[in-house]
Amino acid sequence: MDKAWMHIGDRMHSNDYASGIKQFLNLAKAYASGRDCIRCPCRRYRNRTFHPFSVVEDHLFIAGIDPFYTEWIFHGEEETLPDTTSSDEDGDAAYNDNDYIDDVDEMLDDIRVGSFMDNSGRTKFSPDGGQERHTSSAPLHLNFDDLLDDARQPLYPSCTEFSKLSFIVKLLHIKTIGGWTVKSFDMVIKLLQAAFPHALFPDSYNEARRLQRGLSFTYTKIHVCPNDCVLFWKDNADKDVCPKCNASRWASSTTNQKRLPQKVLRYFPLKLRLQRVWKDFNKKYEAFAQDPRNVRLALASDGFNPFNNMSKPYNIWPVLLVPYNLPPWSCMKDPYLMMSLLIPGPKAPGNDIDVFLRPLIDELRELWEDGIQTYDAYKGEMFLLRAALLWTINDFPAYANLSGWHV
Known part of the structure; x- marks a missing residue:
């Protein structure tokens, strides 16, 4: 089926677009087997909610169809592919299978869009x-x-x-x-x-x-020199000995496997001071400030003993990123805190914490200097996302370590 109509800009006055909508709805009605509602593939809902056929038709004319939805898997296209045969029972079973796509379909939609992002320049x-x-x-x-x-x-x-x-x-x-x-x-x-x-x-x-x-629920473990000289990462990834002090890489690989308690330390921003910094930053970097989708970040980190027993010499440092584009009552909530690093060890990293922060610093520099192609689900378009780290949130001992001023 020709789907060039999906990319027509003038939807209200195009006969080709209206004809394409009619073909799509006819296919969906045949696949729905008497159902009154189908998944709405418009740019706003992107197959996440069910609506009556008339409402779906209105959405497709007003908002437009999701341009990335090129294979109509939720509306029966699989059953219309050539060289395939199926009975009526198989068709009914295939439709019923679609009913079991619950909230997980949002993650799948992000992965599907992400494949286009990875393939783009x-x-x-x-x-x-x-x-x-x-x-x-x-x-x-x-x-x-x-x-x-x-x-x-x-x-x-x-x-x-x-x-x-x-x-x-x-x-x-x-x-x-x-x-x-x-x-x-x-x-x-x-x-x-x-x-x-x-x-x-x-x-x-x-x-x-x-x-x-x-589903991209992964993380990467990076070994560090026992003397905190370098990370065994990038150029040093295949080395077994520290290039600076000749210490064995595997001396630091034995860590306590006891489960750590899940604790989040919340900090609250100073409103007036943040407003001043925000405005000064916008004046200095006008190109960054022109797109409100660019992200302002704060970095929060501190160390604590996860075993609640000071007789056990162990220290762990979570490094969190906080997006300040969100309103104040949301930016410090659990769903929006990004765990970028987790630094475990028998002692605090101290002034050598810059060694551990190198992977994060490289990613922040990439987001600031190069940016990354990102999908805007609200507008249904790709854009260049950039990010800037504006603040750090610490107590004074941690601030001394992060700034390198501690003696």
């Missing part, structure tokens, strides 16, 4: 307003089709609450919050398999982790 944006184009070779999400299949498949034939994907994601979340060990997670999986033999549970925790990798 990146624009270098300098503070003086100059632009330079270069391409990116970042890999696409190769297992998106598998994730989509898991999201469309019910946990068991008569299940109406969970898909295979959403159940496993929620189970992994409970494991993290409850502090389950891998062994206990496997035991629960075996019990569920015995109680519900027709359900599509993973065989083990290792199989469930495949979803974590597909």
Whole structure:
């Protein structure tokens, strides 16, 4: 089916666009099997909510169809592909599978859009307003089709609450919050398999982790020299000995595996001082301030003993980024705090904390100097996102370490 009409700008006066909408709705009605509502693929809702056909038609004319929704998987296109045959029962089952895509579909939509972002070029944006184009070779999400299949498949034939994907994601979340060990997670999986033999549970925790990798729930471990000289990262990634002090890399690889308590330290900004800094920054970097979507960040860090026992010499430093574009009552809430680094060890990093901060500093420099292509879900377009680190939030001992002024 020709889908060039999806990119027509003058939607209200284009016969081709109206004809394309008619073809799309006819396909969706045939696929809906008597249902009154379908997923709305407009730029605003992007298949996240169900609406009547008349409302969907209005949205497609007013807001336009999502330009990235080129394969109409939620509206029956799979059943219309050539060289495929299916019975009426298979078609009904395929439609019912779509009902089990719950809130996880928002994550899948971000991953789908992210594949376009990774494949697109990146624009270098300098503070003086100059632009330079270069391409990116970042890999696409190769297992998106598998994730989509898991999201469309019910946990068991008569299940109406969970898909295979959403159940496993929620189970992994409970494991993290409850502090389950891998062994206990496997035991629960075996019990569920015995109680519900027709359900599509993973065989083990290792199989469930495949979803974590597909949904980008990952982190990277970086070894550091025992004397805090360098990180075994980038040019030093394959070295077993510190290039400065010749200490063994693996001397620092044994860490206490006891689970750490989940604590978040909240700080509250000084309103008037932030307003002054914000305005001065906008005057100095007008190119950055022209786009309100560019992010202003604050960095917060401090050390604490996770075991609540000062007789155990252990120290851990979380490094958090706080987006100050949000209103004051939201920017310090848990959902918007970004854990960028976690520095564990038997002692505090001290003045050598700059060694540990190097991965974060490199990413912040990239966001400030080059920017990164980002998808604006509200406007349905790509834009160059840049970020600036304007503040640090610390007590005075931590401020001394971060600034390097401590003797």
